[in-house]
Amino acid sequence: MPDTKPTLLLVDDEPANITVLMHLLKKDYRLTAARNGLEALERVKSQPMPDLVLLDIMMPGMDGYEVCQRLKADETTRDIPVIFITAMGEESDQTRGLALGAVDYITKPISTAIVLARVKTHLTLKQAREALANQNQILEERVKGRTKELAMAKDTTILAMATLAETRDNETGNHIRRTQYYVKALAEELRKQPSFTSLLTDDYIEQLYKSAPLHDIGKVGIRDSILLKPGKLTEDEFEEMKNHAVYGRDAIIEAEKLQGNPDSSFLLIAREIAYSHHEKWDGSGYPNGLSGQEIPFSGRLMAVADVYDALISKRVYKPAFSHEKASDIIRQGRGGHFDPEVVDAFEHINDEFHSIARKFAD
Structure with missing residues (x-):
């Protein structure tokens, strides 16, 4: 039976931090990890694509801010929620992260209850957005179908009336x-x-x-x-x-x-x-x-x-x-x-x- 658990991508250059998160989340989610920004951008395109990204900010080379910015600039990944988990706790740091498109900001040292609650909340919101988008698409298809039916009814009306005249x-x-x-x-x-x-x-x-x-x-x-x-x-x-x-x-x-x-x-x-x-x-x-x-x-x-x-x-x-x-x-x-x-x-x-x-x- 296929695994239907949501997939999370954990991004942190410290193996110990990834180990802590994996231990915390492995029961309820499928997990994949990346040690730096470039690796994260590669992993996010793999199948299945992650349903949510937990992203550290302070990493060598490409930092978390740039990773988030690139994810939001790409049409295929822009809708994946990003939660920053970082030791940078200043209000200006949080403001910058949220402005780049992150949905949440958790400071280290992490609280187990907060991480679990925030991850669950944002996955639920993502599912709701997807359900609404699907519903809108279904409604659009229904409108198109109804419009086509009305056009056919009009054409049939004209054809029937014209055929009546032709028989005379x-x-x-x-x-x-x-x-x-x-x-x-x-x-x-x-x-x-x-x-x-x-x-x-x-x-x-x-x-x-x-x-x-x-x-x-x-x-x-x-x-x-x-x-x-x-x-x-x-x-x-x-x-x-x-x-x-x-x-x-x-x-x-x-x-x-x-x-x-x-x-x-x-x-x-x-x-x-x-x-x-x-x-x-x-x-x-x-x-x-x-x-x-x-x-x-x-x-x-x-x-x-x-x-x-x-x-x-x-x-x-x-x-x-x-x-x-x-x-x-x-x-x-x-x-x-x-x-x-x-x-x-x-x-x-x-x-x-x-x-x-x-x-x-x-």
Whole structure:
């Protein structure tokens, strides 16, 4: 059975002093000894490392003060308690030793009761500190685990809602995934501009990426005869189709109510995107005819991503356009349909859009 007794390192250049301490402490502790400072620094790194050091001050070469100072400067040994046992009994000597990091100071000639009591006390304190540190680590791990669970729950909520929308639209395919990556690419490009640096943090871009799949969640409220119509919609049908932006917003609001404060909800960006991605820079979009900076930034990003992907995708009422033709249409919409700065970002990463489209092609 392994010896679980605490280990003490006894440091003194006088063999007689070490013999006295060993006789006093051997019953309750594992003991190791050193005759000088250098030997003490070597022994303290051996296994098992000592749980406490009893250290003489007056030694030839490296004195006890320097040994203590070196122990406290080393990250691997700084938490080992050091008790000075010395004939130097002046208050200034004690003050200096405690200032260097020692936990106690015992003067010679030693008292058996005092040595035993002080050693036991400081070992108990060391064990308590270690237990508290372990408990803090356990709590930190639990917090990390809980945070990870919450993040997974958020992601699962978004995925479930997006999948619901996808089941209603048999032309969606990889549209959801492509638009996710388009939005992220646009945001990362715009972040290079000083005016967007503070807004486009890593966390905000991640939320944009995760929220993008919900942009058409409102289509679950559109009648199949309109949503799946194999041809161009009539004016009345198109008016009804526009309602998917409102339906999407309302569905997300209902989900947000379960989160508590809607304005701090992780679904806030998703709500903005669902409700505003059909608004146009010149005010001619829907559902509210917002213009310019009135349109949420997330909606302005999604407008470019959504239209580009619709253009390169085959629909029952149109063939798939080439990347070049779709890019030209986006450029022509600069300042009309789209935020000029977002279109400029699109221009800079035009090839990246093309790569995303090919990687996640239907």
